[in-house]
């Protein structure tokens with residue numbers, strides 16, 4: 001777990017906390033607790049002071065939802081508009097459901113809600129939140145995971161020269177403990193910087209309108225590599241490809257994919273196209289047209305990051321997907337939050353009722369696997385089984401792992 005990095009003497013990574021609560025003594029308690037833990041902390045009691053104190057290096061915001069003069073929800077929206085990057089802890093004397101709903105709202109605004117603190121809270125609860133925050137702020141050893149600034153011309157060249165490779169992460173059927181599929185995750189093999197992760201370039205490619213081209217590079221690669229990956233008993237594996245939201249704009253997308261699939265002689269049902277819930281919501285009418293035609297052509301469809309879009313439940317029954325993919329944030333919060341457990345359990349039930357198989361991603365522990373098994377989840381993917389692997393490592397894994405027998 002711990003990376004063995006000391007928690008003191010970190011002048012740069014020192015967390016900066018900003019509190020807004022109309023009850024001044026709540027702010028005082030948080031300030032003194034944070035200071036005793038070596039963290040900088042400012043407390044405010046109204047929106048004007050709060051916004052003044054909201055400098056870019058604030059890493060954690062703790063806010064009361066119910067304040068007489070200021071609407072906590074309104075403030076959340078404002079933070080969303082400012083594209084605030086700080087973690088957010090919601091505090092309230094309301095019951096847990098209100099906090100969960102506000103947290104969900106925060107997420108839909110692109111904010112990262114890190115915890116909830118129900119009032120009145122006990123000191124150990126507060127300390128635990130602050131401690132976790134400090135730990136997560138500890139700089140990561142692999143600098144490449146942090147978004148890096150890359151000039152436009154580098155991006156264009158990368159697409160022109162196809163400097164991208166796919167890493168593959170196994171997907172295992174829980175009931176048989178056998179690998180049944182692989183998700184292809186793109187990596188950029190930068191000539192000088194080495195391996196660059198998608199967080200650093202997907203958004204950039206979108207804004208440069210090159211994301212479509214990346215999509216085709218990835219699909220072609222996936223199709224040409226999939227044939228060599230089989231289980232030791234000869235069973236072929238499916239390959240899941242992340243389709244960008246952009247593909248849901250292109251009414252010719254199904255025909256183009258079908259042509260490639262035919263050309264490479266890959267059975268269409270070995271292909272799973274992953275579409276994120278949020279892009280589905282945005283593009284619903286086009287999406288239904290495109291997705292139905294992909295299904296009619298035999299390809300499988302997976303709804304990725306399920307649960308993060310929160311408006312989807314209603315429309316889901318119209319989407320002809322074969323798989324529902326529970327977002328890893330829910331899987332990882334299963335242990336600590338009742339509501340995450342309920343979301344996971346209900347998503348599994350819902351998926352099954354709609355005739356889809358359900359895959360949980362981001363599974364890191366045996367406990368998570370056991371919970372998912374107990375609730376009849378079909379498939380798992382995550383570090384517990386394997387990290388995403390480059391092709392040679394994947395071949396090794398297929399030759400040796402008990403999951404690939």
Ligand code: C2E
Pocket residue numbers: 169184185186197198199202215218241242243244304305328361362363364381382383384388
């Ligand atoms: P995603 O589709 O939700 O992919 C899952 C991400 O979770 C991957 O990050 C994977 O490495 C990571 N992951 C897998 N298992 C675990 C685990 O047990 N614990 C934790 N903490 N993380 C785990 P990655 O590879 O950095 O990809 C990030 C995102 O970039 C993907 O999220 C996907 O949205 C996007 N992406 C990746 N490849 C492509 C692509 O070919 N095309 C497009 N358009 N987007 C892609």
Ligand code: CA
Pocket residue numbers: 183242274304
């Ligand atoms: Ca995915």
Ligand code: CA
Pocket residue numbers: 304305325327328361
């Ligand atoms: Ca996902």
